[in-house]
Amino acid sequence: MSRNEPSLIPFFAPQGIVLVGASQNPVKLGYGLARNLVHSNYQGAVHFVNPNGGSLFGRLIYTSIAQVPDPADLAILLIPAAAVPRALDECGRRGLQAAIIGSGGFRETGQEGAELEQDCLRIAAGYGMRLLGPNSIGLLDTHLPIDATFLPPPGPLPGDVAFISHSGAICAAVIDWARGQGFGLSRLVSLGNQADVNETDVLGAAAQDPYTRVLTLYLEGVSDGRRFVEEAGRVAREKPVIALKVGRYASGQQAVASHTGALAGQESAFNAAFRRAGVIRADTSEEMFDWARALAWSPLPQGRSMAVLTNAGGPGVTAADALEANGLVLAQLQEETTASLRSMLPPAASLKNPVDMLASATPEQYARCLAALLVDPGVHGVLVILPPPPTHTAGAVAKALIPIIHASSKPVVIALMGERLIQEAVEHFRAARIPEYRFPERSASSLSILVERAEFLNRSREVPAGTNPVSGQAGRELLQAWLSKEQLASNGFLSQGVVLELAQTYGIPTPPTDIATSPEEAVRLATKYGYPVAMKIASQDIAHKSDAGGVLLHLSDAEAVSQGFAAILENAKKLKPQAEIQGVFIHPMYLSGQDVIIGAVQDPQFGPLVMFGSGGVEVEGLNDVAFALAPLTQAEASDLLEKTWAGRKLKGYRNIPPADRQAVIDCLLRISQLASNLPELVEFEINPLRVFSMGEGALALDIRARARYNQLSTI
């Protein structure tokens, strides 16, 4: 569904609202919602319905939905679950186009409730009616204005942050907390059970609101991973999107057969998805709204170099720590700046960044020093520290600073230290829409998010590179042909022969290999390649070959090869008597180069996910890996290398010579395309990919692939 979906308009710009279940009893939710609708100064029509009739807030209560006059396009249902389907039917007949179901008692209560929810969906679909909920506490818009929630007053102040939430309880808490923290909301939407309208639909719609400058999301998951990435990515190019995704630890690990599968949890996929879309991930609610205020109110910095302005040494050091912990750097001040500061401050002041004006700093010194720092071209933003000043009020300092901050195109965040003595300053800054926080640490974190946002906007997303001559269709046909020959073992592993042909088709370089079925053949092949050689069990039933004693390396003569052949077969039979064994692979030893791992898995939410990192048997132990959504661009592939030690080491390190980094990127792009083309391959892993010297390329020394059996049977 597009973000311009006209069917969502009745939720966000309703002409007339029908509250079904309006109540005269002040402890009922149907009273609370009526009160909020009336008091929120909503300019459209408000109609109340209750079979008991009567009047409420000076308005007649209709006894049926059919009686409601025009205009009316949005229904809000606050009636027992069992009564909802019939009411929806009446809404449909009355010509309403959308409904918010506030009632609980649906899918969240079990099978019966789930069926009731399906009934609702079916009825709504029959009338082309859209549903928000069930179990939604409603929505509000402080600018329209409308408050269609049943929460106790007062609602949020008008503001520029939209909040979209899977949890209703969090909505209530955020409204209350935001007022205390002194920031407003533009819109709030409680999604409830998402029988119909989901987080992605609302994200697109809310982003179109001109009053919304930042979108914040409380997510317990996403309904359609790829659609979310696409839509959020589109929105994030225009407005910042921050997500708090909970349920990190709730997801049980599925059985997996590869290192990639073992390391790729739901969280890796969410992180890769957020990164692709440009969604900023917050770890806590406080962090989300700290960042939202900075993003809504501050210009974006042109770089990572920040200045700290303080009237006390201790908090200055804390701020410097926090800036560097957040990946920012302390700006080197220009000589002109230092000279200018010197002319304004006492001799004992510290003119190096952090600039410590000393406890005697006046409001004028604060203002003039800040102005001096902001004109320094090497300063991209300023963190101002304001403890209760011993000789002036923090409020006076705030008043002096505000015009300087408003006049600058660089971001300034304030660390107010204390509570009561800084209240007046807090109010000045909030009214001036300048982000202020209680301690330097939170201020530094917010500055770093401004940098992250600026860098995201500067990074234009290239089109994924088409390095591979194989079209998606060709790849699929290839796999299909193999599968139709029933070469798939029951555990889903593809045979080595299939895997190698697939790799070759996608242009993934593999070493020459032949299978020996007797010791004599093994010796003959080894002699052909030249000693030393490596030998490896050829069996699709044995996944971790080295664990099974199925790999021998550095075999330097015919006797070793002959004995090795017997040993490998014996080990394999001991470990897995049932395993079907094709023979033993023989290939040359590659004695130089660096080993990395490249893998791909199919994430149930987000589809193909590519992994890169330190290879070998210790992959999970070292955990030096990074993930990204397929298909990859060149830049994203390069970024995977930068994020891992394995990737950085490819540039050379100490006595380790530089390796063919471009060959690795090329291989990543090929696997990214393979995984995108073939969703039936749930795991595909090269471990190791041996990377040779610059220009010498790379070789996939071991590849494993597993198909989803059920899915394959339907190809």
Added chain:
Amino acid sequence: MSRNEPSLIPFFAPQGIVLVGASQNPVKLGYGLARNLVHSNYQGAVHFVNPNGGSLFGRLIYTSIAQVPDPADLAILLIPAAAVPRALDECGRRGLQAAIIGSGGFRETGQEGAELEQDCLRIAAGYGMRLLGPNSIGLLDTHLPIDATFLPPPGPLPGDVAFISHSGAICAAVIDWARGQGFGLSRLVSLGNQADVNETDVLGAAAQDPYTRVLTLYLEGVSDGRRFVEEAGRVAREKPVIALKVGRYASGQQAVASHTGALAGQESAFNAAFRRAGVIRADTSEEMFDWARALAWSPLPQGRSMAVLTNAGGPGVTAADALEANGLVLAQLQEETTASLRSMLPPAASLKNPVDMLASATPEQYARCLAALLVDPGVHGVLVILPPPPTHTAGAVAKALIPIIHASSKPVVIALMGERLIQEAVEHFRAARIPEYRFPERSASSLSILVERAEFLNRSREVPAGTNPVSGQAGRELLQAWLSKEQLASNGFLSQGVVLELAQTYGIPTPPTDIATSPEEAVRLATKYGYPVAMKIASQDIAHKSDAGGVLLHLSDAEAVSQGFAAILENAKKLKPQAEIQGVFIHPMYLSGQDVIIGAVQDPQFGPLVMFGSGGVEVEGLNDVAFALAPLTQAEASDLLEKTWAGRKLKGYRNIPPADRQAVIDCLLRISQLASNLPELVEFEINPLRVFSMGEGALALDIRARARYNQLSTI
């Protein structure tokens, strides 16, 4: 100095205070301090001194210190820096025993100020007088009571958290902020320049205060690392100590020659020191005081299993995430508990942990469910989530919960969601001394600190193991003998011969090695050991041997050895023409086992520091290392292994067989003793230590040691 140091008594239990620099001018600090002394209800004598005389707050102002009558033991000086030495002299003559210097203008301003500070110290020492400051904003004790600061009123509420700070500005902010956060302080001490009394002195003194339940420290460093560790360790066995150590990024790296030296920054040393002492390290001020309240007010949990009680699903999931992110686990509820919860809650409630009572939860349900969770023996603590309840007030819930929490010996922390709607509940909980926080994340973090504290108290510190037959004296004599033979190169590196003899003396196992000085001798030695052999340049001038092409491995015949000898010498001469070369080491190849690194450095603050981790050339890249203060106990050595992948892998992993873990621990203890005995050795590193199969021991395949040259010349 002992924590029972009687000379500090005048600071913490003064009989009479002499304020030198008392002022009638309300904008002067000397007015503020007089006001605070008088208004703080201090029961001892208060005397004002100012050469202008007059009266203040109904008291006579003496014109000289000599005039002040008894009782008088503590002076507070708020006069220009230049006048301080003379005033101190007068204080001494008047028989005062201690002085707080509030004035600035000393060491922090440069050389002249530093000399003035030295004058003050000298004068005070002459009278046996102790000094706090200069640049101290003073101290206060809310129970004595006394407020000897010049900060604007009101001071902090009486409480149980002591705050000791290197930064005066932070003191002012913390007092103000603590009031807003609703917690009190027992004592507050601003240390200023620490000309005399330092953080360690005050820590011991403050810990003796019966009203202080938790000590919090804002540190910019420590004056004497080892003494701090000893004293803080003693205090922490009795009362929790939390430190916020700032200046993480301020410390420039010194030039170092080993991996250990490169990785051991000031922060590694502080972390090791805090861990040894049992000091809890906070990253932010908010975290420090969040934790302080929990530690001051809550019983300690008996384990890591926590229950979550909520009336809404979303915050419950957030809490579960946060508990697991903090290393805690969700308790498995007993069947009896689940049955009991079922009898109290509606059918749709979730009886699994997190327990979701649904939005309809009443205060009674909150209380009865909490009681049921607290009697479950598998539950070690509870996190209660309280958003503004839709149908009851949060205050009513708080009142119902408080008696249950007070009656339990398990910790309960509260996550109040919101701001204004929960204010009444906030006040009830604060009055009842039950820790409450705004979001589940901060609550979970505080629960985890209670667990950390409980585990620290359960861990009794063993005496460092004396595995080594060499006494400290013997080790020192050995080193001295070598040094007197001037075998120390000018860069501080000990020759390989010295290093090996030192290692052998300390019982560190090394492979048999001989130095070949000709290709023929190399071949003869190789034949003696049997092929393959390894060859390595023998030169104390070449530190990173493999970088210099000075290492050859797997040499399998006489020809390879002969050619290798020539190649190694050529490489060495090419890289370092000046290097003095003893020849080439020949030793057998060890083809099996795991490689680790063990190192020791001398930290300027905390003395010998031991490192363990993943060895090889990639040490810094992998950064899989851990540090601890020497001397180590068996348990601490074992802990170093647990903290690193290199150490965990020693137990075996996949096809990597288990290795001789005990041999590594033994080697760690020996190096720990060596580093403790020989502070002149600034760096000592084994890389790699090859660890063989269980019972087969380990061998130090390469060792490097560097001595501090200046220090050595004085041996």
